[in-house]
Amino acid sequence: MTAPEADITLSAHDAPEFAPAQFVRWFREVAPYVHAFRGKTFVVAFGGELVRDGALNALIQDLSLLSSLGVKLVLVHGSRPQVNEQLKLKGYDQQFGSGTEPTSAEALECAKEAAGEIRLDIEASFSQGLPNTPMSHAHIRVISGNFVTARPVGVIDGVDYLHTGAVRKMDIDAIKSVINQSAIVLLSPLGFSPTGDAFNLAMEDLATSAAVALRAEKLIFLTPDNTVHNADGSVDTELAREDADRLLSDGSLDEETSRFLSYASLAVKRGVARAHLVPYPLDGSVLLEIFTHDGVGTMVVEDTLDDLRPATMDDVGAIVQLIEPLEADGTLVPRGRGVIERDVEKFTVLEHDGVIYGCVALIPYLDEGMAEMACLIVHPEWQSTGEGEILLRHTEARARAAGARRLFVLTTRTSHWFMKRGFVRGGIADLPRERQAHYNHSRNSLIFIKKL
The missing domain is CATH 3.40.1160.10 (Acetylglutamate kinase-like)
Known part of the structure; x- marks a missing residue:
């Protein structure tokens, strides 16, 4: 009833x-x-x-x-x-x-x-x-x-x-x-x-x-x-x-x-x-x-609001907020706020109307003509609209300007995204010697390399 x-x-x-x-x-x-x-x-x-x-x-x-x-x-x-x-x-x-x-x-x-x-x-x-x-x-x-x-x-x-x-x-x-x-x-x-x-x-x-x-x-x-x-x-x-x-x-x-x-x-x-x-x-x-x-x-x-710019210490909190969910689910290696503060000059942030919603880091190994792209992140609400491409192109340009001939990434979840953008599978031996020494074998990350 x-x-x-x-x-x-x-x-x-x-x-x-x-x-x-x-x-x-x-x-x-x-x-x-x-x-x-x-x-x-x-x-x-x-x-x-x-x-x-x-x-x-x-x-x-x-x-x-x-x-x-x-x-x-x-x-x-x-x-x-x-x-x-x-x-x-x-x-x-x-x-x-x-x-x-x-x-x-x-x-x-x-x-x-x-x-x-x-x-x-x-x-x-x-x-x-x-x-x-x-x-x-x-x-x-x-x-x-x-x-x-x-x-x-x-x-x-x-x-x-x-x-x-x-x-x-x-x-x-x-x-x-x-x-x-x-x-x-x-x-x-x-x-x-x-x-x-x-x-x-x-x-x-x-x-x-x-x-x-x-x-x-x-x-x-x-x-x-x-x-x-x-x-x-x-x-x-x-x-x-x-x-x-x-x-x-x-x-x-x-x-x-x-x-x-x-x-x-x-x-x-x-x-x-x-x-x-x-x-x-x-x-x-x-x-x-x-x-x-x-x-x-x-x-x-007056100018478009999407703005790529070098990160500053004031941006550390926002970068940590972007990274934390991916660290929690295992996509990224845990870094901690102290590491971000130490390496903040290696980061670029993507900002819109005063809100940071993307970041990427470039780590140079110029003695061997290489650079690593790390922490490429776009907030989930703003994905699928090309922001990842913007960060990638910007990082490639920065790497070339610094003298790198090859750009590499380590990933456990997004291999296909990088393959579609010209990266090819590599091995540990292809990494710079310093990076080989710090490779985390327990994560078994895949290595992808792109010629610049």
């Missing part, structure tokens, strides 16, 4: 998809990002389309989590579809597109009404606190006000843009005072002149101006899906600013994507560390973009 539904209670452990080890591993892996972004300023911008499409509540829950993790948030919202709806209801013919257009007195009043409604919706969403929801126990203050001084766009090519404005300056001291008290600043797409006039602002211009003035760590544009794609249709997750500008100049992007990308590029050029185009229809896209290695959107940076 089936129990009544009201009597059935399931815990997370009863759910078939619950995997404690996986959850713990994930939680530990996002910790470096949490530490890196605590106290940093993010400017998050979205158009009225996000509100219209019912995605506001989920976004607010994710932003609430970011705020609780110590991220300082400035929110910038748009209101184009809401303004257009107000204009239509009042019988006006004007409808705003994605570019800069003149704003009539009637359209300005509609913009004020739309901005007020959206602001209240956002404040209401941040005020949630129902039990058993992501907003439970959240106490977040949202502050809005006359932070933005605007100027009229004026007359361009004979066209008077009337009440359409541009950002002249921002009250950065006031904004910093608010976000330093763990409150969130909310900016509506309206600015005010010293004469008391109001101007209709572009959300993208407002958000970029705020991010630049605040020297924000991130400017995040939440878009319907205006990410940049590769030839195979996959999202191009990271663009150097020069590459973004090249795309903009060749005219291959649609108008809306070009608009978002141009502001992202401008923000980075003016000192914002990273600018992101993130698709809001994907649930949790902001969290996925921030707390996963590749993210789900397109990120623009």
